[in-house]
Amino acid sequence: MKIGILSSGGDCPGINATIRGVGKTALMHYGMEVIGIHSGFVGLLNKDIEVFNERSLSGILNLGGTILGTSREKPFRKLLASGDTEKPHIIKENYESLGLDCLVCIGGNGTQKTANLLSQLGLNIIGVPKTIDNDIWGTDITFGFDTAVNIATEAIDRLHSTASSHKRVMVVEVMGHHAGWIALYAGMAGGADVILLPELGYDIRKVNEVILDRAHRGKPYSIVVVAEGVSSPGKTRPADYITRAIEETTGIETRETVLGYIQRGGNPSPYDRNLATRLGGHATELISKGEFGRMVCMCGNNVTSTPLSDVAGKLKLVTEEHELIVQGLRMGINFGH
Ligand code: F6P
Numbered sequence: 001m002k003i004g005i006l007s008s009g010g011d012c013p014g015i016n017a018t019i020r021g022v023g024k025t026a027l028m029h030y031g032m033e034v035i036g037i038h039s040g041f042v043g044l045l046n047k048d049i050e051v052f053n054e055r056s057l058s059g060i061l062n063l064g065g066t067i068l069g070t071s072r073e074k075p076f077r078k079l080l081a082s083g084d085t086e087k088p089h090i091i092k093e094n095y096e097s098l099g100l101d102c103l104v105c106i107g108g109n110g111t112q113k114t115a116n117l118l119s120q121l122g123l124n125i126i127g128v129p130k131t132i133d134n135d136i137w138g139t140d141i142t143f144g145f146d147t148a149v150n151i152a153t154e155a156i157d158r159l160h161s162t163a164s165s166h167k168r169v170m171v172v173e174v175m176g177h178h179a180g181w182i183a184l185y186a187g188m189a190g191g192a193d194v195i196l197l198p199e200l201g202y203d204i205r206k207v208n209e210v211i212l213d214r215a216h217r218g219k220p221y222s223i224v225v226v227a228e229g230v231s232s233p234g235k236t237r238p239a240d241y242i243t244r245a246i247e248e249t250t251g252i253e254t255r256e257t258v259l260g261y262i263q264r265g266g267n268p269s270p271y272d273r274n275l276a277t278r279l280g281g282h283a284t285e286l287i288s289k290g291e292f293g294r295m296v297c298m299c300g301n302n303v304t305s306t307p308l309s310d311v312a313g314k315l316k317l318v319t320e321e322h323e324l325i326v327q328g329l330r331m332g333i334n335f336g337h
Contacts, residue, residue: 001026001101002033003287004049007066008040008073008107008114012132012144013268014276015066018106021280022128023057030288035098040071040107041114044091047098061273064266066106074110076117088121095123102287106130109137109315112295116312119293126283127295127308130276132264135179137314138306139297143272143279148175148263149185155259156190159223167220169211169246169254173228173239175263180227180318182263187225187333188324194222194334196242198229199318200325202336207242208249210334215252278303 005022007015019036026032034052037043050056060067075087095103102124105115108131119125129136132148152174163170176182180197187195194210196202211222224242232241239256247254268276279296282303286294294305318325325335 001030001287002035002099003102003104003284004035004037004044004095004098004100005052005068005104006037006040006043006106007068007070007130008105008111009070010072010108010131010264011065011070012130012264013064013147013266014143014272015106015130016060016063017268017273017276018128018130018143018280019066019068020057020060021277022104022283023052024054025281025284026287027052027054027057030284032284032287035100036068039069039073040111041073041075041091042071043068044094044103045073045075045087047094049098061277062267064268072110074114076114088117091118092121092123100124102126102292104128104283104287108133109135112136112308113312115295116293116308119308124287124292125308126286126292127311128279128283129295129297132175132182133177133179134181135177135316136311137316138295138311139316140300141275141298143268143276144264145181146271146275147266147269148182149189150269151263151266152182152186152259153189155257155262156186156192156223156225159257160191163221163223166253169222169224169250169252171224171226171239171243171246171254171256173226173237173256173258175259176227176229178229178315178317180229183225183227184318184322184324188328190223190225192223192225192333194224194336195328196224196226196230196238196336197318198227198231200320200335200337202230204242204245206337207334208246211246211250211252215250
């Protein structure tokens with residue numbers, strides 16, 4: 001068999017561990033041929049590829065980013081908007097002329113949606129979920145998330161000492177797109193006093209009240225963790241708006257920190273390396289059995305898979321019943337209300 005691997009969408013720590021997991025299992029255990037496709041679906045449109053062997057997949061387990069490169073190319077975008085089938089056709093032709101028996105698509109929500117459409121077009125597809133946001137439907141966890149939470153937690157830990165020295169409020173904005181997973185996990189692990197998630201919304205008056213109440217109770221500093229997806233007026237960043245609102249209303253000096261791409265760069269955590277390796281290996285196992293049109297996933301601590309058609313177009317968001325929220329509320333942490 002001959003398989004192709006591509007990574008698409010925003011990068012995240014653990015993609016290279018997945019490429020290695022898929023590729024080495026395919027080459028060494030199943031005797032398959034493996035090619036890497038550069039820059040996501042752009043590489044499939046241009047036949048920009050490289051042939052992988054065991055050596056080319058060595059030394060990449062702990063590397064951040066993706067050795068294949070990535071792009072946000074969505075080949076079905078025009079088709080969905082105006083019925084233009086050019087790109088999907090080119091991809092199908094190139095898949096066939098490259099002699100592929102399966103295409104492994106490593107990516108986030110958008111990529112799994114594209115993977116499902118390619119599968120409907122008759123290509124053999126396996127999806128592998130990746131994102132720091134942890135918002136992919138059908139899997140309990142995605143690699144990249146643990147690393148991002150570690151980075152964000154370390155940042156919050158560091159903000160504690162400077163906040164305490166200056167008796168300031170520190171507002172820290174973390175990534176997550178429309179989901180609040182990073183804010184929830186890093187906020188709780190970092191001992192934040194207020195955690196604002198897009199899923200729950202917030203009332204700025206309540207946030208100010210909490211900060212003032214803490215000050216009156218002799219707690220001279222506060223840490224507010226804000227997910228980038230929470231609402232704010234106009235085009236202001238949530239951290240910008242919330243920082244100004246707190247300082248103006250409470251009179252307490254308030255500073256903001258936006259962590260940005262720091263959360264996405266660098267080496268994957270050991271947990272993410274092993275998760276990526278397990279998912280990659282399972283992807284190759286599915287290919288060997290001819291079980292296509294599926295996304296590998298984690299269900300509890302078990303690696304399994306789910307139909308791509310069940311995943312496409314859905315988001316996995318935080319709910320207010322989440323154990324960390326319930327427990328946080330019991331301990332006096334404020335979630336914006
Ligand atoms: O999906 C990962 C992510 O880092 C989000 O948390 C963030 O909103 C988005 O990507 C940023 O995308 P871009 O790389 O296009 O700036």
